[in-house]
Amino acid sequence: MIPLREIAFARSGDKGSSANVAVFGRTPEAYRWLRDHLTEGAVEAHFRPLGVGRVTRYDVPNLEALNFVLTDVLAGGGSRSLRVDSQGKALGMALLELQVDFQPKK
Amino acid sequence: MPPPLKIANASGFWGDQPDAAARLVAAQPDLGFLTLDYLAEVSLSIMAIMRSKDPSAGYARDFVDVVRSLCPFWSAGGATRVVTNAGGLDPDACARECAGVLRAAGLSRLKVAAVGGDDVLPVLGSATGGFANLETGALLSTVAPRLVTANAYLGAGAIADALRAGADVVITGRVADPSLTVGPCIAHFGWSPADFGPIAGATVAGHLIECGTQACGGFSTDWLDLPDNLSIGFPIVEVSADGSCVVTKAAGTGGAVTAQTVKEQLLYEIGDPGNYLSPDAAVSFLTLRVEPAGADRVRVSGATGRAPTDSYKVSATYRDGYKAHGMVTIFGHDAVKKARRAGEGVLLRLQGAGCLYREHLIECLGTGASVRGIASRMSDTQLVETVLRVSVAADSREPVERFAKEIAPLVTCGPQGVTGYAAGRPRVLPIFGFWPTLVSRSAVSPTFRILDGTRP
Numbered sequence: 001m002i003p004l005r006e007i008a009f010a011r012s013g014d015k016g017s018s019a020n021v022a023v024f025g026r027t028p029e030a031y032r033w034l035r036d037h038l039t040e041g042a043v044e045a046h047f048r049p050l051g052v053g054r055v056t057r058y059d060v061p062n063l064e065a066l067n068f069v070l071t072d073v074l075a076g077g078g079s080r081s082l083r084v085d086s087q088g089k090a091l092g093m094a095l096l097e098l099q100v101d102f103q104p105k106k
Numbered sequence: 107m108p109p110p111l112k113i114a115n116a117s118g119f120w121g122d123q124p125d126a127a128a129r130l131v132a133a134q135p136d137l138g139f140l141t142l143d144y145l146a147e148v149s150l151s152i153m154a155i156m157r158s159k160d161p162s163a164g165y166a167r168d169f170v171d172v173v174r175s176l177c178p179f180w181s182a183g184g185a186t187r188v189v190t191n192a193g194g195l196d197p198d199a200c201a202r203e204c205a206g207v208l209r210a211a212g213l214s215r216l217k218v219a220a221v222g223g224d225d226v227l228p229v230l231g232s233a234t235g236g237f238a239n240l241e242t243g244a245l246l247s248t249v250a251p252r253l254v255t256a257n258a259y260l261g262a263g264a265i266a267d268a269l270r271a272g273a274d275v276v277i278t279g280r281v282a283d284p285s286l287t288v289g290p291c292i293a294h295f296g297w298s299p300a301d302f303g304p305i306a307g308a309t310v311a312g313h314l315i316e317c318g319t320q321a322c323g324g325f326s327t328d329w330l331d332l333p334d335n336l337s338i339g340f341p342i343v344e345v346s347a348d349g350s351c352v353v354t355k356a357a358g359t360g361g362a363v364t365a366q367t368v369k370e371q372l373l374y375e376i377g378d379p380g381n382y383l384s385p386d387a388a389v390s391f392l393t394l395r396v397e398p399a400g401a402d403r404v405r406v407s408g409a410t411g412r413a414p415t416d417s418y419k420v421s422a423t424y425r426d427g428y429k430a431h432g433m434v435t436i437f438g439h440d441a442v443k444k445a446r447r448a449g450e451g452v453l454l455r456l457q458g459a460g461c462l463y464r465e466h467l468i469e470c471l472g473t474g475a476s477v478r479g480i481a482s483r484m485s486d487t488q489l490v491e492t493v494l495r496v497s498v499a500a501d502s503r504e505p506v507e508r509f510a511k512e513i514a515p516l517v518t519c520g521p522q523g524v525t526g527y528a529a530g531r532p533r534v535l536p537i538f539g540f541w542p543t544l545v546s547r548s549a550v551s552p553t554f555r556i557l558d559g560t561r562p
Binding site: 096 | 146147148151241325326327328366369370371372373374375376377378379380391392393394395396408423426429431465466467469471475476477478479480481483495497498499537538539540542
């Protein structure tokens with residue numbers, strides 16, 4: 001198992017109490033792995049400790065990317081959330097900590 | 107084909123680097139436009155509070171200093187024009203102040219325009235129905251008496267009109283962030299409002315630069331590996347007549363413009379990439395091509411656009427109580443255990459004093475608290491230091507003020523090793539609820555007005 005950051009980069013941002021996390025393959029092979037394995041369910045499970053609601057995945061093949069929208073993951077968001085990460089700035093890094101079973105082709 | 111229009115961003119948010127604009131025009135004097143973004147989701151509510159104490163404080167005063175910093179450039183013949191949403195709640199006042207600065211610098215020839223019409227508080231305030239919360243579906247009546255601001259995200263139209271009328275500095279209130287870039291493109295290339303293809307491309311260009319250095323490696327995954335990451339350049343888009351663009355940055359600045367930095371910013375704060383809704387066009391990012399075009403140059407092309415919807419998005423805010431965060435550092439063995447116990451003690455003491463909070467939170471920073479429960483790599487017992495952060499929220503101000511007085515006593519009644527308390531008592535902050543909704547285009551009339559720079 002390796003951390004996702006070895007095969008992907010990411011970017012997170014907020015919209016009200018929701019956030020998005022975009023994940024990009026570092027190589028075409030890595031993108032195909034993401035596309036086939038990084039499901040809405042896997043991302044929902046990863047962020048469950050933060051009380052995430054519905055997770056929606058949008059495929060962006062032209063950017064070799066997946067965009068995940070995480071509803072209600074910010075405990076109120078911007079002005080209201082009491083959390084140190086009230087705007088989801090850390091969520092991209094948090095997803096890249098996910099341990100994945102990626103086997104590069106020899 | 108006419109040559110590309112060069113548009114740079116010199117501010118990604120209210121509080122960004124104050125000298126970015128002056129440095130940009132010094133490094134790249136051939137820029138057609140500078141755009142500066144000051145307004146996040148709840149910025150206008152902060153301006154509303156400032157304005158209630160000082161009637162002249164309804165806009166981003168930082169921008170007036172930016173105008174002052176550009177005067178030597180303009181006096182020396184520089185021709186870069188400026189478009190910004192620094193006007194906040196009061197674009198007219200901001201424009202008057204800027205015109206005064208220009209006059210004092212002997213630059214009365216430069217015209218300042220104010221764009222208005224985004225304030226829809228009267229529309230929401232008098233509504234008997236509708237304007238449900240787009241996120242939750244809740245009815246406006248649940249918050250109507252507590253509304254502080256309600257502003258429609260205007261499009262590029264009035265900005266383009268002001269530029270065509272000869273404005274050199276255009277100051278708006280709430281507009282969609284990319285429209286700060288689309289407006290100059292419409293005025294420059296003579297696009298019609300129905301040229302959705304080019305407008306979609308310019309919208310993408312505007313989205314790419316609206317967050318300042320984030321297009322050039324700021325906030326990027328591989329930030330640590332960037333060249334000269336302590337002086338990352340602000341982004342420049344060279345927009346062509348077909349709406350495609352090259353993203354770049356001024357020579358001599360740090361960071362990098364690569365396919366990676368551009369792709370990260372493309373999907374920043376995006377929902378459905380196939381349906382990015384701006385007031386100027388509905389844009390699909392699914393047809394975009396991102397290609398290297400030289401050192402620190404990336405070409406972005408292929409955006410597709412359709413007609414925008416018949417409504418404007420509205421960002422309304424309402425008063426929703428108060429909060430405060432208190433922080434102290436705790437060093438020593440069992441630091442996290444001590445911090446948690448000390449934090450609980452603060453809350454218990456307040457409970458004993460009869461203070462009621464609708465929400466509270468204890469965080470021990472250093473333990474992975476930013477995303478509690480995810481991706482923590484070491485056990486809490488291995489940490490020799492943590493920052494205890496205690497937060498409360500209440501409907502009224504008094505219990506939060508009392509909380510603010512209960513953090514410092516930990517210095518003498520908490521564990522040995524409590525330190526880092528020098529910042530003093532926590533500040534009591536008003537909470538503003540965010541109320542996204544829609545308003546019919548027919549209820550909104552964007553306008554612009556050019557100030558006569560020759561008279562006060």
